[in-house]
Amino acid sequence: xxxxxxxxxxxxxxxxxxxxxxxxxxxxxxxxxxxxxxxxxxxxxxxxxxxxxxxxxxxxxxxxxxxxxxxxxxxxxxxxxxxxxxxxxxxxxxxxxxxxxxxxxxxxxxxxxxxxxxxxxxxxxxxxxxxxxxxxxxxxxxxxxxxxxxxxxxxxxxxxxxxxxxxxxxxxxxxxxxxxxxxxxxxxxxxxxxxxxxxxxxxxxxxxxxxxxxxxxxxxxxxxxxxxxxxxxxxxxxxxxxxxxxxxxxxxxxxxxxxxxxxxxxxxx
Amino acid sequence: xxxxxxxxxxxxxxxxxxxxxxxxxxxxxxxxxxxxxxxxxxxxxxxxxxxxxxxxxxxxxxxxxxxxxxxxxxxxxxxxxxxxxxxxxxxxxxxxxxxxxxxxxxxxxxxxxxxxxxxxxxxxxxxxxxxxxxxxxxxxxxxxxxxxxxxxxxxxxxxxxxxxxxxxxxxxxxxxxxxxxxxxxxxxxxxxxxxxxxxxxxxxxxxxxxxxxxxxxxxxxxxxxxxxxxxxxxxxxxxxxxxxxxxxxxxxxxxxxxxxxxxxxxxxxxxxxxxxxxxxxxxxxxxxxxxxxxxxxxxxxxxxxxxxxxxxxxxxxxxxxxxxxxxxxxxxxxxxxxxxxxxxxxxxxxx
Numbered sequence: 001x002x003x004x005x006x007x008x009x010x011x012x013x014x015x016x017x018x019x020x021x022x023x024x025x026x027x028x029x030x031x032x033x034x035x036x037x038x039x040x041x042x043x044x045x046x047x048x049x050x051x052x053x054x055x056x057x058x059x060x061x062x063x064x065x066x067x068x069x070x071x072x073x074x075x076x077x078x079x080x081x082x083x084x085x086x087x088x089x090x091x092x093x094x095x096x097x098x099x100x101x102x103x104x105x106x107x108x109x110x111x112x113x114x115x116x117x118x119x120x121x122x123x124x125x126x127x128x129x130x131x132x133x134x135x136x137x138x139x140x141x142x143x144x145x146x147x148x149x150x151x152x153x154x155x156x157x158x159x160x161x162x163x164x165x166x167x168x169x170x171x172x173x174x175x176x177x178x179x180x181x182x183x184x185x186x187x188x189x190x191x192x193x194x195x196x197x198x199x200x201x202x203x204x205x206x207x208x209x210x211x212x213x214x215x216x217x218x219x220x221x222x223x224x225x226x227x228x229x230x231x232x233x234x235x236x237x238x239x240x241x242x243x244x245x246x247x248x249x250x251x252x253x254x255x256x257x258x259x260x261x262x263x264x265x266x267x268x269x
Numbered sequence: 270x271x272x273x274x275x276x277x278x279x280x281x282x283x284x285x286x287x288x289x290x291x292x293x294x295x296x297x298x299x300x301x302x303x304x305x306x307x308x309x310x311x312x313x314x315x316x317x318x319x320x321x322x323x324x325x326x327x328x329x330x331x332x333x334x335x336x337x338x339x340x341x342x343x344x345x346x347x348x349x350x351x352x353x354x355x356x357x358x359x360x361x362x363x364x365x366x367x368x369x370x371x372x373x374x375x376x377x378x379x380x381x382x383x384x385x386x387x388x389x390x391x392x393x394x395x396x397x398x399x400x401x402x403x404x405x406x407x408x409x410x411x412x413x414x415x416x417x418x419x420x421x422x423x424x425x426x427x428x429x430x431x432x433x434x435x436x437x438x439x440x441x442x443x444x445x446x447x448x449x450x451x452x453x454x455x456x457x458x459x460x461x462x463x464x465x466x467x468x469x470x471x472x473x474x475x476x477x478x479x480x481x482x483x484x485x486x487x488x489x490x491x492x493x494x495x496x497x498x499x500x501x502x503x504x505x506x507x508x509x510x511x512x513x514x515x516x517x518x519x520x521x522x523x524x525x526x527x528x529x530x531x532x533x534x535x536x537x538x539x540x541x542x543x544x545x546x547x548x549x550x551x552x553x554x555x556x557x558x559x560x561x562x563x564x565x566x567x568x569x570x571x572x573x574x575x576x577x578x579x580x581x582x583x584x585x586x587x588x589x590x591x592x593x594x595x596x597x598x599x600x601x602x603x604x605x606x607x608x609x610x611x612x613x614x615x616x617x618x619x620x
Contacts (some may be wrong), residue, residue: 163352163354164356164358166352167352167356168369168373169343169344170315170316170317170344170346170348170350171369171370171373171374171417171421172373172374172421173369173373174344181369182358185358185360
């Protein structure tokens with residue numbers, strides 16, 4: 001028990017708050033109650049969901065790594081330079097957050113598809129085809145998920161105190177050292193939160209993936225696609241696959257909550 | 270090595286237009302009202318802000334020269350900078366913070382830590398080496414920040430308002446530490462403050478910056494003898510008594526003053542007393558263990574809400590009273606009067 005008296009809220013606020021919790025909890029309860037647990041054994045031995053799970057985990061991790069490699073520099077440039085048209089660039093880079101994923105998929109096809117603006121050049125000159133490959137899965141995930149990292153990190157960088165960086169420079173630290181030893185450690189909470197949000201969005205990505213990368217078993221069929229397919233033929237199997245994804249997501253969030261995602265759990269870094 | 274700063278720079282409300290020199294081992298204090306441009310001047314010297322037109326050089330190193338376009342990067346200037354707030358890196362312990370400079374300048378890990386430990390020992394903060402910044406008090410963090418600046422063997426020391434974040438009781442100790450730190454380095458030192466006691470005790474010379482311009486540069490004694498602007502007079506409207514300290518007693522000729530608790534060594538010292546801390550009486554006050562002496566009123570200046578009474582014997586003292594306070598005592602120019610001040614109101618520093 002805490003000694004300090006918490007600030008109280010009007011009691012009536014509890015009702016919509018409880019409804020909010022129900023909105024999130026009931027579907028999960030629904031999944032658990034409708035799951036045909038007796039089919040679990042056959043699902044585990046079936047190689048199709050296993051390859052979908054592996055594809056989902058691998059592509060989402062690759063996406064997160066690329067998002068960090070591109071998103072950290074992008075957030076730095078947006079937050080720390082006097083880029084002309086900064087607002088426009090930020091809007092373009094975060095547009096996919098508000099797009100329906102299927103639209104994102106169509107947009108990617110128009111750019112990178114075999115008859116797309118860039119896709120045609122890649123196809124003619126290099127013999128490269130992107131759509132319907134695991135690379136397309138990663139690109140689709142990046143397109144919709146990386147903005148979460150960029151937005152989280154950019155706002156943290158912009159509100160971070162600049163004084164420690166200035167002192168580090170007076171002490172003789174060159175720009176790379178300042179970045180690695182002062183700037184990034186000072187936003188490590190946002191960096192972790194952004195990376196986890198990006199990963200979570202990537203592993204759950206469905207609309208853009210199925211539009212741009214298709215649904216080829218073992219190549220581009222991720223767990224969400226596998227689940228959608230199962231729903232057409234075997235709803236019980238779809239429920240089990242859904243529960244598998246709930247489990248994976250929950251496990252990661254719980255494992256990371258203290259160390260890496262203080263921003264997600266309301267703790268200060 | 271002498272620091273030479275000759276720059277003009279637009280800083281918003283006015284122009285910064287400064288021409289000053291600081292010699293090897295010299296401590297120059299820059300005082301001035303808020304928004305006078307003190308921080309802008311510091312940042313230009315350090316290299317954190319553009320320096321505009323002109324030249325900044327330390328010995329033979331030219332840090333900035335608008336004529337040639339030369340502009341040395343901050344990290345290459347080797348300025349030991351102590352910002353107003355300690356600004357330690359929160360994720361590193363105190364020793365690693367102090368070792369950060371040597372490490373950034375290419376020293377090995379063990380060597381950097383040895384240099385850092387040495388700097389911390391010089392300032393008697395080595396017992397804090399393993400502590401995280403968030404477990405340090407404001408004064409402790411400030412000491413570590415000064416050790417960090419010393420650890421790079423600075424060619425110039427720059428301190429921005431080193432006592433303003435501390436409470437009154439902690440300030441004398443910090444001043445003593447700054448004296449130690451600047452004595453430990455041959456580097457010229459530039460110290461910004463708006464505390465008169467800081468200025469008088471830390472500065473070999475004081476430069477007064479008002480609205481971007483230097484209105485007066487000189488020793489504390491020179492400024493007090495002939496203040497050139499109202500700001501300087503107001504700032505130095507503080508009593509300063511030089512003498513010889515032995516224990517809690519400062520002797521200046523025939524005058525003896527009991528001072529407040531301190532950690533200043535016996536020997537030459539400066540005592541300061543605020544004009545408001547001194548009381549005047551018609552007859553000898555009795556009781557309480559105070560400094561009491563007889564004197565004569567040489568002049569009375571009446572302000573709107575304050576009366577400034579000057580006494581000359583046996584030392585020059587300025588006393589500030591309220592108009593009601595003065596009429597209650599009922600003294601005029603030329604009258605004999607008794608003055609008293611609590612020992613705890615008398616601050617002492619090594620001089």
